[in-house]
Amino acid sequence: MPVYKYPMPLASEITSHSDYLNRRTFLTGIAGATGLAMTPFLGEGSAHAALKAGKSEFSTDAKPTSRQDITTYNNFYEFGTSKSDPAANAGTLTTRPWTIEVDGMVNNPGTLDIDDLLTKFPLEERIYRFRCVEAWSMVIPWVGIPLSALLNKFDVQGSAKYVAFETLVRPEEMPQQRSLFPPLEWPYVEGLRLDEAMHPLTIMAVGLYGDILPNQNGAPARLVVPWKYGFKSIKSVVKMTLTESEPPTSWNKAAAREYGFYSNVNPQVDHPRWSQATERKIGAGLFASRVDTLMLNGYADQVGSLYSGMDLKKFY
Amino acid sequence: MVLASIIKRAPTWLVYLAGFIPAIYYIWAGVTNQLGADPIATLENALGEWALIMLIAGLSVTPLLRIFGVSLVKFRRAIGLVAFAYVVLHFTTYLWLDRQWDWGAIWGDILKRPYITIGTLAFFLLLPLALTSNNRAISKLGAHSWRKLHRLVYPAALFGAVHYALLKKTWQLEPLLYVAAVVALLTWRWVAKSKKRRQAELAVSS
Ligand code: HEM
Numbered sequence: 001m002p003v004y005k006y007p008m009p010l011a012s013e014i015t016s017h018s019d020y021l022n023r024r025t026f027l028t029g030i031a032g033a034t035g036l037a038m039t040p041f042l043g044e045g046s047a048h049a050a051l052k053a054g055k056s057e058f059s060t061d062a063k064p065t066s067r068q069d070i071t072t073y074n075n076f077y078e079f080g081t082s083k084s085d086p087a088a089n090a091g092t093l094t095t096r097p098w099t100i101e102v103d104g105m106v107n108n109p110g111t112l113d114i115d116d117l118l119t120k121f122p123l124e125e126r127i128y129r130f131r132c133v134e135a136w137s138m139v140i141p142w143v144g145i146p147l148s149a150l151l152n153k154f155d156v157q158g159s160a161k162y163v164a165f166e167t168l169v170r171p172e173e174m175p176q177q178r179s180l181f182p183p184l185e186w187p188y189v190e191g192l193r194l195d196e197a198m199h200p201l202t203i204m205a206v207g208l209y210g211d212i213l214p215n216q217n218g219a220p221a222r223l224v225v226p227w228k229y230g231f232k233s234i235k236s237v238v239k240m241t242l243t244e245s246e247p248p249t250s251w252n253k254a255a256a257r258e259y260g261f262y263s264n265v266n267p268q269v270d271h272p273r274w275s276q277a278t279e280r281k282i283g284a285g286l287f288a289s290r291v292d293t294l295m296l297n298g299y300a301d302q303v304g305s306l307y308s309g310m311d312l313k314k315f316y
Numbered sequence: 317m318v319l320a321s322i323i324k325r326a327p328t329w330l331v332y333l334a335g336f337i338p339a340i341y342y343i344w345a346g347v348t349n350q351l352g353a354d355p356i357a358t359l360e361n362a363l364g365e366w367a368l369i370m371l372i373a374g375l376s377v378t379p380l381l382r383i384f385g386v387s388l389v390k391f392r393r394a395i396g397l398v399a400f401a402y403v404v405l406h407f408t409t410y411l412w413l414d415r416q417w418d419w420g421a422i423w424g425d426i427l428k429r430p431y432i433t434i435g436t437l438a439f440f441l442l443l444p445l446a447l448t449s450n451n452r453a454i455s456k457l458g459a460h461s462w463r464k465l466h467r468l469v470y471p472a473a474l475f476g477a478v479h480y481a482l483l484k485k486t487w488q489l490e491p492l493l494y495v496a497a498v499v500a501l502l503t504w505r506w507v508a509k510s511k512k513r514r515q516a517e518l519a520v521s522s
Binding site for chain 2: 065068069072073081083084091094133134136183184189239251254255269270273274275280282283285286287289290
């Protein structure tokens with residue numbers, strides 16, 4: 001099998017230097033002028049793009065799902081288990097100040113501030129297919145930063161093999177964290193193998209449709225790993241820890257037989273209770289047919305080599 | 317009692333009318349594209365949930381009479397038929413909109429997916445009940461065997477509720493409340509029946 005070479009455009013090819021600088025001024029301008037009011041202002045979803053992001057060769061040509069559907073049909077169990085709960089309840093989440101702690105097997109442990117993520121890193125638009133383990137799918141225009149660019153700031157140690165991720169715990173703002181019958185154990189935790197985390201497709205998303213991320217989609221920063229089922233793309237991240245052993249993951253803890261550590265999109269490996277061979281395309285309407293699910297969600301050329309020699313039925 | 321006289325005067329077609337309001341609403345909303353991002357699942361789930369609600373309503377008729385003295389017995393056939401209509405609509409949504417008559421996939425689901433296996437069993441348990449919910453069938457079968465046959469509604473309702481609990485990604489409160497409701501109704505029935513049997517035995521021996 002020929003080795004696939006990722007297209008690696010230079011950052012300057014994507015965004016000109018002057019645009020890049022302008023974006024900074026523009027953003028710091030907004031942040032300075034409106035202070036804390038920034039979140040609700042941008043969160044309203046004004047028609048113009050608030051974030052300036054370069055295009056990416058990794059984006060699909062498929063037509064993105066409507067903003068309405070992407071922001072009203074969510075799984076974010078901290079805010080409730082029905083698809084409409086996050087949009088209804090996540091308004092209470094305060095996303096400033098917000099830092100992501102990076103620790104574990106790194107030589108420079110430290111923190112990332114959300115405003116630095118928005119202003120000090122080149123943002124890219126990544127239009128990705130998104131496949132939920134529940135057999136529905138969307139096409140989502142994320143804005144984000146390759147995760148490798150963030151992790152590299154902290155000088156990852158050679159013996160680190162995994163990255164563990166953690167979501168915010170704030171029961172005052174997240175109703176299901178106060179529930180007597182929580183659907184999952186908190187905090188929500190996820191993990192990737194280091195090579196998966198460093199893969200150029202893996203991003204920390206900070207925006208959607210050119211605006212900052214709406215709360216229900218995992219504001220202010222969430223992971224996006226487009227070849228894995230959606231629940232791997234952990235939301236509202238507050239911590240990343242480099243580890244040597246495989247970290248625990250929330251859905252695996254809830255039902256190990258049904259949700260593995262890898263959870264790669266794979267039409268040939270069914271969920272024990274339903275088939276993964278096909279998916280319903282969100283936004284296609286009442287009479288639309290299902291479409292076939294693609295191996296690794298259509299990213300097999302880019303990421304297939306990460307799993308060569310592995311039995312994907314065993315490492316589901 | 318005012319309630320009793322209202323119930324006495326209310327025609328049974330009211331049950332059909334009120335019972336089908338949710339179905340008409342959901343189907344209309346679906347066809348006019350107002351069911352949100354995932355209309356097939358929304359319609360399928362809503363019809364399934366109403367099927368379960370109606371089955372539970374039907375099972376509640378006897379306890380309501382025995383415990384509270386409120387008799388809805390004359391509505392019971394209508395409630396049961398409305399419940400079955402929801403099951404049929406739910407099943408049709410699955411076969412048509414969800415699976416698009418892909419019989420290979422449907423057969424695979426029925427054999428391999430426990431929650432669909434159980435749902436299908438519930439459907440086939442209810443089918444003979446719906447077919448015999450008319451006066452001719454009662455007189456043909458005789459009251460005794462008719463009543464015996466219609467006890468199938470208990471496993472059917474239980475299967476319906478378990479089907480719901482099994483299809484969520486985790487154990488969630490709402491489906492478990494439905495399971496609890498059905499189990500409570502079945503338990504009540506069982507306790508009431510064994511009490512009656514004991515009383516009958518006492519009456520015979522004294
Ligand atoms: C007595 C019979 C049945 C009852 C009471 C029932 C009830 C339900 C309920 C309450 C739900 C979930 C609603 C929710 O999530 O809010 C559901 C979902 C579902 N039912 Fe049934 N059901 C029955 C029979 C069937 C049959 C015969 C099939 C197909 C063979 C079926 C297929 C499904 C499917 C596929 C879903 C999940 C839809 C999704 O993907 O979200 N059910 N049902």
